Amino acid sequence: MALSLDLLRTFLAVYREGSVTSAARRLSLSQPAVTGQVRALEAALGRQLFVRQPRGVAPTPVADLLARQVSGALDELETVVAPTPAGATGTVHLGGAAEFLTELVLPALAPLCGTGLRLRVTLGLSDDLVRGLESGALDLAVLTGRPRQRRLVAEPLYDEEFVLVAAPGCDPDVHKAPLVAYAEELPIVRRYWRSVFDTRATRTADLVVPNLHAVLAAVRAGAGFSVLPEYLCRADLAAGRLVALHAPEVPPLNTLFLAHRAGAASPAVATVRARMLAAAKSF
Numbered sequence: 024m025a026l027s028l029d030l031l032r033t034f035l036a037v038y039r040e041g042s043v044t045s046a047a048r049r050l051s052l053s054q055p056a057v058t059g060q061v062r063a064l065e066a067a068l069g070r071q072l073f074v075r076q077p078r079g080v081a082p083t084p085v086a087d088l089l090a091r092q093v094s095g096a097l098d099e100l101e102t103v104v105a106p107t108p109a110g111a112t113g114t115v116h117l118g119g120a121a122e123f124l125t126e127l128v129l130p131a132l133a134p135l136c137g138t139g140l141r142l143r144v145t146l147g148l149s150d151d152l153v154r155g156l157e158s159g160a161l162d163l164a165v166l167t168g169r170p171r172q173r174r175l176v177a178e179p180l181y182d183e184e185f186v187l188v189a190a191p192g193c194d195p196d197v198h199k200a201p202l203v204a205y206a207e208e209l210p211i212v213r214r215y216w217r218s219v220f221d222t223r224a225t226r227t228a229d230l231v232v233p234n235l236h237a238v239l240a241a242v243r244a245g246a247g248f249s250v251l252p253e254y255l256c257r258a259d260l261a262a263g264r265l266v267a268l269h270a271p272e273v274p275p276l277n278t279l280f281l282a283h284r285a286g287a288a289s290p291a292v293a294t295v296r297a298r299m300l301a302a303a304k305s306f
């Protein structure tokens with residue numbers, strides 16, 4: 024059955040707002056109309072999309088998947104049929120991990136600079152970024168997991184894929200070769216080991232540096248092997264400066280979420296969010 028764009032647009036508003044009432048306000052519709060459209064979409068799909076909570080609604084896994092599939096296209100369509108260059112002025116405070124913002128997000132947002140829209144970027148870890156969103160210090164943040172705070176709305180932005188890499192000529196035996204890591208706790212390495220080898224990574228890193236660009240540089244120079252996001256090392260892999268030591272059938276993934284406070288967003292924040300969601304399809 025063909026799905027109406029209106030139904031998908033309403034679904035996405037409810038998904039992002041976490042509330043039928045807030046979505047109705049955002050869409051300038053009545054609450055019963057929004058509820059009816061969500062039920063119509065659920066009937067068409069034959070699956071439940073939201074679970075009622077004391078305050079608002081929570082998305083089901085089906086809703087998470089649908090939002091990931093349609094958000095980029097709908098946001099891109101919105102920018103075509105309802106461009107907001109005149110209204111997209113002001114300052115947007117954006118937070119995220121240094122590597123992801125540097126490699127992918129800031130180049131995608133570069134065309135917005137000089138249009139009257141100003142960006143202020145905060146680099147940090149997800150816990151600190153969540154606090155920034157809650158306090159109002161940040162308008163948008165890229166998080167490594169979906170936040171549990173009710174006042175925050177999050178949508179899937181990008182599936183981060185991890186690769187086990189080393190420089191050409193490096194000892195391919197990961198039990199003997201030196202290990203370069205982001206932190207003493209080996210969070211990325213342990214995730215890879217659990218997902219791919221179904222075991223714990225128990226060894227100690229030979230080199231620890233809390234910056235993935237620095238980890239990449241050390242591995243490229245022959246310091247040892249590491250596990251890195253594919254987007255960070257894809258150019259080096261393509262150029263032969265790095266090699267993948269393992270090719271799992273299903274590479275480990277981590278979904279990054281774009282989060283903001285519930286409620287209507289300013290035109291500037293809405294423009295940045297739409298640009299990021301649309302650009303993420305080509306990341």
